[in-house]
Amino acid sequence: MSNHKISRREVLKAGALGTMGLAAGVGATRASSLPALAQGDGAQTPTHGTHHDMVTVGQIDPGSFDPTAFLTRFDGGEVSRLPSGQLLREYELVAEDREVEVAPGVFFPAWTYNGQVPGPTIRCTEGDRIRVHFTNRGSHAHSIHFHGIHPANMDGAFEPVRPGAGYVYEFDTEPFGLHLYHCHTVPVKRHIHKGLYGAFIIDPKEGRPSANEMVMVMNGFDTNFDGENEVYAVNTVAFHYQKHPIPIRQGELTRLYVVNVTEFDLLNSFHLHGNLFRLYRTGTDLQRYDYTDMVALAQGERAVLEFTYQHAGPFMFHAHQSEFAELGWSGVFLVQEVPHA
């Protein structure tokens, strides 16, 4: 008789319609006032269509990883000179298992470099020698695979490092550009999605124009291990930069180093509001590639973005896959007015 459960399933099967519902939520008011954006989780009353409804509830433990500090933390390593006069930068990277809070109250059993996801942003200048002392204190074999030009035995692909063991990666850095490093131990999918990755910046010898620089690593977390991400973010914590907008100054050059390591999804993207950016794909050329407000990146792809805001106020940036944006990959630049800008 009343076979209501079956008809329910049929309806759901028939409907990719479900996703239409959320378009309504996004399409509405973008002109949210700043206090509303900043408070984020405080919304108790229904305020439909504004972005502070579509957000996680609560704050992460302040003692854990701080995505705001991570934005501008570039690690130049321990610097010395080789007899040849070449600059040597030495790093300590330790793989360890650690729970990370990827959304307020949601803890992910991660594998980390130096206890954080993403790992430290390694930065040097083209032609520097880097020496990375890697120790595996995790429960599984791991490695570090750097993108860039280096000898085969420095590639990290064929030398898994057993728990308790170590390895020293050493090579001259080239070419300049925005690269990344990640674990290359099989199954690579799990080793990456569990958190073993970081940005690797090689500056051109002549440098880039002076700018306010930030690193954004686009990532996702499959918290229930069903092969799909439940949480999306830049720099791990869902909606962090929406709840804590990034202050920048009107008229000031901003440079973003954007790396995509998102597992399971074919593409991720970066979209900027109220502005366009100059795009340098992989950052390996100083000629701009495009002038746009949207760039799509596959896993492992990265891009350097440069822009200057004419107008003051809050401007969103987010993945233009609306689903990713609504599951955490959304943030806000708070452009502060400069009187004579």
Add this chain to the structure above:
Amino acid sequence: MPELRAPAPPEAASAAAHAPARPAGAPLWLKGLAPLVLLGGLVVLFLRVGPVGVFLQAFPPVEQLTVERIRLPERGVMEVRVVNGGPESVTIAQVMVDDANWVHTLDGSRTLERLASRIVTIPYPWVEGEPHTVTLVTSTGLTFSGEVPVATLSPPVDARFAGTFALLGVYAGVIPVFIGLLWLPFVRAVSRRWIDFFLSLTIGLLIFLGADALEEALETVALVPGAYQGTALVLLGALGTPLALAAIGQWRARRRGERSPLYVAGLIALGIGLHNLGEGLAIGASYATGEIALGTFLVIGFLLHNTTEGLGIVTPLADQRPSLRTLIALGALAGVPTVLGAWIGGFTYSPVWTTLFFAIGAGAIAQVVYELWRLFGRRAGAGLMAPLNAAGLLAGMLIMYATGLLVPA
């Protein structure tokens, strides 16, 4: 346990002395209680110091949340009732609707102890007529989802609501049963052979209803939170009910002698009533969540389908002259539970109760089929497997099947 070996108090010992052939020693109550005392001691010990033994690793708890019901009380608001049916407490960290994180409030702590429930209120702009999925994310990152098959405003709980659901029950259960009772003059007029035929037909109807109730119960088991042991609930309802009815029948027979046809008719009405309670629950819940519309087609379907239930009640009364009041009472016993069920289902749908009621209905009907079988044995006519009667049995099931096609839900 030294207290177990303590000498029995004198009065107990003297009482034991009067009882013949009882072995001496500790009093009977102590013998019965000793294992329970030991069990209690172990439980206290384990609660204090944890399990004693070789448990090398603390495995992560298996979390289990069940979304029991999602109400849409007003535009832009969802109310989700969630139950923790797992072995350990669970903390709800975040909520997503249609793959988007959403703000929400809970009517209590975010941590749900075992068997605790919460209402999660979400200010979400749901879309009329479209499906939605609500997903709860726990602190360990596990997800538990509930579905809104077709979003529509949940009926407000007021007099009009109660009236609507009463009418739903009246259409689906009360009217059809009473119409069916009007066959009494007909079954009284037909010959004895044909009464046997209609009795067989009644058995056929009931077998179909019983199987339907059991199937519904087993289907709802999937939605019952684990700790409530849905399959065990079905077993309790489906076996406990015929046992209880049989015991009552025995007790009654001892006091009043032979079972009267009226008693059998009453039993049939009770069985059908219990089945209809479950059916009312399902209808009420489906209507409240927008899964069925009370369309003309559905009402006609239930009318035709359930009218045969009335025929089943009056057939054993073919040789009798029941009063009008008795007939009304029988009809009410079979039909009115549909209204009760619709109310319960509409107000507060719970897979636990739905499962239990359907199981009880299935058990009651099984007992009724057994009683009818015995009634056949006492009648002087041909047996149930005589060609005409076997045809009646089959016809009963076919009628239910054919009219069941008209119920689209």
